[in-house]
Amino acid sequence: MTDFLLIMVTGLGLGALYFLAASGLSIIYGLMGVLNFAHGAFMMAGSYAGWLTMSNLPSGLSVATRLLVAVVVAIAVGAVIGLLVEVVLIRPLYRHHIQQVLVTVGLSLASVAAAQGIWGADPRTVEKPEWMGGTTVVLGARLPNDRFVFILVALAVFLGLLALLHYTRLGLIIRAGVENRTMVEALGINVHSTFTIVFALGGAAAALAGLLYSQYAGTVSPAQGGSLLIYAFIVVVIGGMGSLVGTAVAAVAVGLVQQLANFYAASGVGDLSVVLLLALVLLLRPTSLKGAHA
Amino acid sequence: GTPGEPGAPADQGTAGAGGGTSAAPVKVGLVYSKSGPLATYGEQYRQGFTAGLDYATKGTGAAAGHQIEITEQDDAGDPAKAVAAATDLIGQGHSIIAGSTSSGVALQVAPLANDNKVLFISGPAAVDAVSGANKYTFRSGRQTYQDVATAGSMLGDVSGKKVTVLAQDSAFGKANIAAVTAILGAKGATVDAVEVPAAATDVTPFATKIKGASPDLLFVAWAGTNAAAMWTTLEQQGVFETTKVVTGLDIKPTHAIFGKASTQINFLSHFFDGAADNAAYQALQAGLEKQGATVDLFTNDGFVAAQMIVHAIEASDSDVDAMVSALEGWSFEGPKGQLQIRAEDHALLQPMFTATLKGDGGNVVPVLGDTLDPAAVAPPVTPFK
């Protein structure tokens, strides 16, 4: 029971991280039809921005304070990067979805290589507030405190994005613009800025995910974003390509399945559990994956 | 004409003719990671090599009257690039190749040495299979077996003790598990393994399993980027409270990733700042200082490689078989102490160390524990195939 509780809570924590990583990817794909391969690089940018902020702030400040500032900085950096990428790289290739994917592939290669050139390939340690590194004992299980933070942040991001999409005019314009940008303009609405906002949002979400993941991992490294990106992809596919609710459900499912399989199943099954889950979903419900929007 | 040949005789003819009076230079190729994920290891290797060459040639850069010409090539950690680079160097008449930061590179370049009858001195690559790979392949660093044997020594008498290996489910991890089982199992310990899939993001399930089994010794073989998270989880789940934990000490920049756990871990080490003290060590330290560097894990491997190369050239400037005979069984003093190249499989018998980390201001620094005799950690002989 104790073990089960621990596995469930850490599984949820993992799911929360996956959701955070996938959410930016999911909204950008769901709303704009752009598969943002540079999402991993966005996450990396967030984690490095956080790390640089924390190590450059006066060490007199408490770690928690510095972390909070770092979160703000990372989100801002992510948003700005997202904005620039959309304006400079994505916008001129509107309608050319494959080309957009290609540009982001190039961007992700180049930026990871650049980070490697500047900060080196080795992981750098990041500071973690005392409390987040500790545990809370519940029913004998030592639950790591940081997982609660991840879960809460993920929940907040989820609800925030959901509200934005379904209850705001911005969401409506975005959904219309995805289908037929020209016609939205022909109705007198400026879609450019709307799309830029989406990318900035995606970038901010990615950066937040990157920063939290570096808190989880205890280090930052250029390859980190990429390794998380694979899970983000799988989560987005299982969740039904761009559905935010689907993404959330899939993230939790993947996190739990992975932890449970790693604990209870033979070694080897745990390893491939996620891909098996994907294949299963694919065989059983291929239609749910055909690419519904928002 | 013959493909690949036509221009060759003329080419080499001029080069050969030029070296009529003074002794011709000997060309040595270094194929190692200047870029890529193991660039830091590669850099240390190269720094050590420079210092070692200086030391072994007494500052002349020549051995037995032959100038030693070094050509460096980057393999970026990619065996394909390494094979291309080695082929290129061999084609240009390099009879000695050294380097191989990663095990993958070492294993792919070793057969080339055999195919083409050139001397290959593998670098930081730890994979056991380099020893005994073939007649032309040597190594200048330690191998996994020696790491594990060192870990085993920390438990004293292991007979009847329970030993668990926490390793990634990869070739590196499997090699460690196999080594622990072979060495400590033979001494009467019951060994089991917790293998962590490469795809696992979170190690809590594995930490829980270990906690539940509470072994006497936990040997951690971990080479991934999420090492910090792994240590934090072991610490959070209280593994250190019941179990003695041993792992290898990596390069300096990683000493901080053990976090809170750092002072509770017992480290085995191949080499670190302050592990030994002798003439070679001082030469290494001085040589590194000149380059603005400090002693670290793989500077030893570069230094020793240079020593071996100079020794080989002193035996012959072109007859590779003579070089091989000169190196086989050679015993000499390297920065970490007395080393011997075992003739049967070219394993490098060497002392090993244990260490702990202690806080030093905001930093942690290693403190020497025991120095193990080369014989105590010598791997079994794997004769050439």
Add this chain to the structure above:
Amino acid sequence: MTTATGQGSAPPPGDGPVLAVEDLHVRYGGSHVLQGVSFEVPATGVTALLGRNGVGKTTTLKAIIGLAPRTGRISLRGKDIQGDATPRIIRAGIGYVPEDREVFGGLTVDENLRLVDPDQGVNAPIVGRLFPDLVSRGKQRAGTLSGGQQQMVSLARVLLRETSVLLIDEPTKGLAPKLVTEVADVLAEIAQRTPILLVEQNLPLVRRIADTVVVLDAGQVVHRGGAAELVADQELTRELLGVSMRRDGAA
């Protein structure tokens, strides 16, 4: 403000045209589709833009609102709009109903309408009056509507906002005969308040609601005049449009 009453918008200066196009050229890659088109849309009534398939009627409308690469002079109520971006031109007072409906298939009918007028959507009075069929379909995804229903959404969309001129491209394409009549009536009604530039293949409909006609051929205006005169002149219609009216009337 939400019905197309035209009150509040500045009245056109004098009796001048609401929209004037002068020497309009459009080139697509190598083909020179419009080669100096000039015409005016009077401040009242329906102006029909006619011509065979592919002469550039749609292109003319698109060029006016900046969806086709163009050179020339285009002015709306005396104000030059030639260099402006599409959303700006639209907000300056033009409503555009595209040829192929172009409703947002993934959005509901209501959302399609709310895009233009966030406050009213499918419950706007004008929708209830002109397109009662849509009111009950507010929650249906527009992509699953029948062709005719989509045309209604497309029309309703521009009527929610106040405009000084409407550009309507083949509104009766694919509509059932009865609906064609109804749409004609709607257009006639709208035209009493807002001038319309109408592209249409259906000559009887043109005869019924249009006041003036502009005929394009080979990228140029080949005829301007009253609608009734043109349609009545069988020789001329055959020459300009390649058809005679006789048989059409028989249905």
Add this chain to the structure above:
Amino acid sequence: MRSAAVLKALPGVVILAVLAYLPYVPAQLPGILPGRVNGPGSLQLLATCLVIAGIALSYDVLFGRTGLLSFGHALFVAAGSYLLTISLADWSLPLPAAVTVAVVGTTLLALVVGGIALRVGGIAFAMVTLAFAQAASIIVLRNPSGVTGGEEGKSLNRSAVPGLLVGVANAPYRYWLALAFVVLCLLVVTLLVRSRAGHAMAAIRENEGRAAVLGFDTYRVKLLAIVVGAFLGGVGGIVHAVVLGGSNPHVTTTEFTLALLIMVVLGGAGSTWGALLGGFLYTYADARLVELSGAGFADALPEVAQQVLAEPLFVLGLFFIVIVYFAPAGLTGLGGRLIRRGRAT
């Protein structure tokens, strides 16, 4: 008509003939090739470039010809490579049998993986193939029962291959093997493109729904594209293993598939010579940029810029973006455009 066809094929034949003659050219091309052209180093580099060029062409069957964005092509290359080295070393098969196992195994794998992944389309297909390739990569790294060698790779059992393909001095023969592979790819792809299958693939690329209603079984056509691509990719894997003297896990990674994608786009998707050119240049640049970065050409720049420029992937990534942007039809498309412009003026 006939002579026109001959004329059209002429440049290709000339290029291949020149390439085939290179091992007899002793000239030095400093900066461009390491050592003389027919030196082992140069030929090894050129052989690698050629193999990868052929593999890029195999990927173009999916991406450029059929419009399938797959992120899992590496899987098939890896299958060919590993099946060969494993059959030679662990199952002690003779070379012809090992090659057969590798080719047949890869093709069957393509049928299964393609069969499942094609249940979805578009971007989802890309992501699903990515997941499969990732799974394969993990399996290779796990080194099940020691057969794959994990991250250390698996070297070729040299006693099982003809002596002509082993050893530095025999670099010309490995080079010719790679060239032969390129010729095979060229022939297969050229015939495929002209065949009914090729036209059906083009139809699917243009408008899949329409192709289906015309009566094309689009699922099978796409599967065929995957299988043909995998077949060539698998053969490429085999040649790759022989040229490099072993399999290494790099060919299982997503980065490798992405690199293939980049090559194809770089050269020109859907163009036979484009894919070959892209593959060749990318591999060449990847290998030589490492060299050049140490050459000190950027000494004037601040250190950070130097460090960044020293990363080949940074330079290649940026260059790739520029190509996508300014020459969406790739280098061959760009070349064609320049030639036409030259003729026009």
Add this chain to the structure above:
Amino acid sequence: MTAPVISGHAIGWRVGGAQILDDVTLDVGAGELLGIIGPNGAGKSSLVNILSGVTRPTTGAVHLGGADVTRRSATRRARLGLSRSFQTSALFDGLTAGENVHLAVQASGPAPFSPFRPARPRRDPAAGEGVAALLHRVRMGGRGATLARDLSHGDRRKLELAMALASNPKVLLLDEPMAGVSAEDVDGLSEIIGEVRDSGVAVAMVEHHMHVVLGLADRVAVLHHGQLLATGPPGDVTRDERVQQAYLGEAL
């Protein structure tokens, strides 16, 4: 009249809680042209989709050449001799008109995607002639080399027709082939469709241009709210008061 080539029996289709089609039974014989008319949203396109296999009916059955094909895919039905056009034109925009037709010819031939057969056998002029003949048949003889995306609307519709004819179909389903076609081209198109019918093909045509339907159709079926309101010769149907009220109104 000969035995029906295609027929739908008691077809019903429910989607999203609405009964789109309800108990529709109709058939078309060889050399016969059935006009399908009805108000917008009556379910005409849905019916064509069901007959051609793009959607599956909830109830009822579709027979093609005497065989029950209700569970067969669109592709299978195409190979059994059924061809259709779409309400909004669907062409391979990046290919030329000739290539579009060529693909249609290939798709309906033997081994449509064999990798071992050249798409254009050098020594088989018949294939090339087939394409030219089809283009000629729809009065597009000179336009084979034009990219589909550069064609005018009327030519696009003609090209669609040529593609639908490439398979020598037994059944041709046309969904509003005249929509948006200028008056001049309407005449041309109806002439072509008439010729097709006369060559023995069973044609079902959804169309709002009443004079075309009246001029061409042997029988007319009227759909209203998913139900068959009337079937019969054009003259009878147009006189039917319910039809006038639901559909024709005071036609323009």
